[in-house]
Amino acid sequence: MDAGGQRRVPWGRQPDIQKREEYFRLMDQGVSSREACRIIGINRRTGKRWRNGRAASSGNLAAPPVRRPLPTDKPSRYLREADRIHIADRLREKASIRTIAAELSRSPSTISREIRRNGVLYKSSGVWAYRPWAAQRRAEARRPRPKPGKIGQCAELRDFIQDHLQRRWSPEQICHALRARFPDRPEMHVTHETIYQALYVQGRGELRRELARSLRTGRTMRRPHRQSFKRQPRMSKDMVMISDRPAEVADRAIPGHWEGDLIIGKAHKSAIGTLVERSSRFVALVHLPEGRRPSEMRDALIETIGTLPAQLRRSLTWDQGSEMAMHKQFSVATDMPVYFCDPGSPWQRGSNENTNGLLRQYFPKGTDLARYSRQELDEVATELNSRPRKTLGWETPAERLAKLLTPTS
Structure with missing residues (x-):
């Protein structure tokens, strides 16, 4: 019964997609996960699984995090499906990349990169085509995080880096040596920041943690730069400056x-x-x-x-x-x-x-x-x-x- 004595009409079973949208809308408003789950009538574990995904176990398959729906009335840093449909339509009309970018209020490089990454080359005809729905699926498949690191996927690269870290080479020296040693193998090329991330970011596990002590500082955690103490003059006799x-x-x-x-x-x-x-x-x-x-x-x-x-x-x-x-x-x-x-x-x-x-x-x-x-x-x-x-x-x-x-x- 409600406050006026009227019997409340039950909501009934709602589709999961509506509950998910409502759950994330409440979270965006600052409502706690526990309270949002109570309001929409789901178990707290369900909300946690939507946010963080689920690891594989003996009784369950792994599940990725649910992609949060993007509000259609606000600008997004990501291209939406409607944007990709617009790109495909304008490409058929032979519009230039810069024209399409201006119409979508995007950088021309964003549009160019989208077409290059999510287009398809049909080998039978040799024709390059951009299909908006296929492009949307590819973009969504690439979005989940965390992604496997480059170092962790290549045993040869990992062994090369670990060997040179043990020899006290800096990450930047190692990166240059990789490019000189393997000029035609881009899978063996990394930046020095990639090596630092593999050493310092907890849970990556791509490089042995103790190798951080082989770096110049010997630190296992990054520290911000700080102003050093100024030394005072201690000698003033017969000095040539x-x-x-x-x-x-x-x-x-x-x-x-x-x-x-x-x-x-x-x-x-x-x-x-x-x-x-x-x-x-x-x-x-x-x-x-x-x-x-x-x-x-x-x-x-x-x-x-x-x-x-x-x-x-x-x-x-x-x-x-x-x-x-x-x-x-x-x-x-x-x-x-x-x-x-x-x-x-x-x-x-x-x-x-x-x-x-x-x-x-x-x-x-x-x-x-x-x-x-x-x-x-x-x-x-x-x-x-x-x-x-x-x-x-x-x-x-x-x-x-x-x-x-x-x-x-």
Whole structure:
């Protein structure tokens, strides 16, 4: 009975499609799933199955999510069946792509892509045809998510990526190597974002989760970029600033100009010196087993620089760390001037900052760096110098340096 004493007429059994439309309409209005199911008279599990689909089980087949009906009175980001019928009609009338796009208030590329993806080439006659209802079915079949990833569908591609991640290649280096190794196999081509998604997105399962620790950061979750803390100047005696550095250093045309810094170990008690040649990004590591006091830094730098040929000893750019307090003595011993960056300006040694990030794959933060031998440092430098670099046109630093040192006839 209703409030006026009249017997309420039962709704009777409605077609599922009407209940689904009403269910999604209520959900769009902000009604909870539980309340929407109660209002239209369905089980809560039915509403959940409409929204999320159903996995296969012993007693039931798998069911995809129900496609929510699009309101006909509002613009949609997707082409509707009526839009596809309009496209087919206008194509028969020989209208141009741009004309059809203007009539539907769409981009011409949207119409062109729709015709290319959902048209059919009849091999018997060689005629390309666009059938709107068949196009609608193809579009609906492609819409459900999630889709199987490209990496998960190709075992050869997955094994190639996993092998190079274990060798500490970056996703972008791997993507370029795939295109160079398999130029005529598009199924072996992916973008670096595809690799990151396969590593980071939970539930994809396309790459082993632990391989994320082989990335430069070693993180298993993505983090937003944050502003780094600015370092304060710690030395001001007899410094020649970077603004007085010769112009030939800035254009990277002549080899022999280096950038240097330290990576610090556990509890700030150990360190490794890093040197990067600006033209080739060639890396040399400075062994500091006894610490980083100015005298120890001076002697270690003199020893490392002394192994280089004369044409590779032109200048050194460093930050204002106190470990370089004896830079004058270093310059006298090596005939190599030292230039200092402005405070809090790490971008003035961009190549060195990038290299320090690469080295953290080998020497993670919190590691006692004093335990590494000279031989181990040389092995790490050799591995870095044999990895292709995007900034070098995918040459390795060793290849670029050899090319720069080879006299041209």
